[in-house]
Amino acid sequence: MHLGHRTIIEAVKKRASESGAKSVVITFDRHPASVVRPDSAPKLLCDLVKMTAFQIETMLVAAVLVGALLGCTARLLEGLLLRALLGEWPTLRLPGQRLGAVAVLAAVCGALLLLDLAVRRGALQVGRRLEGRLRLQLLRKIPLLSDRYFHSRPVSDMAARSHLLHKVREVPQLALRLLRAAVELSLIAAALWCVDPPGGPAALACALLLGVTPALLVPLLREQHHRAQSHEGALSRFYLDALLGGTSVRACAGERAVEREHEALLVEWMRTRRALGRSALLAAGGQAALGLLLVAWLCAGALRRPLPQGVQLLVLYWSFTLPALGLEIAQVLQVLPAVRALLLRALEPLGAPEERAEAEAEAGEGAGQ
Numbered sequence: 267m268h269l270g271h272r273t274i275i276e277a278v279k280k281r282a283s284e285s286g287a288k289s290v291v292i293t294f295d296r297h298p299a300s301v302v303r304p305d306s307a308p309k310l311l312c313d314l315v316k317m318t319a320f321q322i323e324t325m326l327v328a329a330v331l332v333g334a335l336l337g338c339t340a341r342l343l344e345g346l347l348l349r350a351l352l353g354e355w356p357t358l359r360l361p362g363q364r365l366g367a368v369a370v371l372a373a374v375c376g377a378l379l380l381l382d383l384a385v386r387r388g389a390l391q392v393g394r395r396l397e398g399r400l401r402l403q404l405l406r407k408i409p410l411l412s413d414r415y416f417h418s419r420p421v422s423d424m425a426a427r428s429h430l431l432h433k434v435r436e437v438p439q440l441a442l443r444l445l446r447a448a449v450e451l452s453l454i455a456a457a458l459w460c461v462d463p464p465g466g467p468a469a470l471a472c473a474l475l476l477g478v479t480p481a482l483l484v485p486l487l488r489e490q491h492h493r494a495q496s497h498e499g500a501l502s503r504f505y506l507d508a509l510l511g512g513t514s515v516r517a518c519a520g521e522r523a524v525e526r527e528h529e530a531l532l533v534e535w536m537r538t539r540r541a542l543g544r545s546a547l548l549a550a551g552g553q554a555a556l557g558l559l560l561v562a563w564l565c566a567g568a569l570r571r572p573l574p575q576g577v578q579l580l581v582l583y584w585s586f587t588l589p590a591l592g593l594e595i596a597q598v599l600q601v602l603p604a605v606r607a608l609l610l611r612a613l614e615p616l617g618a619p620e621e622r623a624e625a626e627a628e629a630g631e632g633a634g635q
Contacts, residue, residue, distance in 0.1 A: 476592030557589025
């Protein structure tokens, strides 16, 4: 509070006590300049009371991204701490020194663990907010849609969209996993280049192969996933029709025909799912085999070069983390087709024309004719 404000308040309190009245202070809800001079009023840095939900979500996403980028340096820090501990352990002869080194290592590991937990919790919160915002938009949009929209789509399809909407909250977690794996892969390749410049090009080539190879297999998995999703839609529609017409089917003794039709759909769905699982398994196996071959190549090159023992251990440790990161990228990219299809199905009603817009368009066409 400014000194001038304090002087005015003290004067008001003094006059109120002299006259036996109550002293009241009225403050502006906004900055005074925004009322007196709106054009030249200073902008507030942050107003948590009036902060919109979009601004809060933006700050939350930014905090999660910053925490994830900081957590990406965990593997580098772990390797450096391991090298320092192995190099300096023989010089730590006193029990207090060794206990202090272990305590520092435990503190760093605990801090990294807390950071990882905070980032994961933030990603979960972002996912819940994303799902809630999408549900609110759908609740606002659905009453505005015309009957033509619902008549052109099976009831089972609309029910499936409603039941699968909770999976939208997994999108930020998948994005976080992909971001962390890609950033860690790039940082480890750069660190290998720094500690072992002759083997830097090989490390960069390994990182590129492990990061790009899974992306090349995404179109194949996407096509197979779309085929499996089509069979799942047919099965769900068949289930709903069978439940709604169960009495009629039993009255007409059509159980055998319904069973044969259901068996045909189920066999096609099983074949498609089996093909999708086989492709995903082959992709994961190929990624793992490629990672092992590249790691063997990097390790053989590092062992042939006359490097210090600590540097060799560091290169080996970082090299063995590359296949795990490549496999993490492959696993996330394999799930992306399903997530993409889910998002497209969930967002499709938001882009549909509203009933009022359709009526105006039809009226305009009628007037034009």
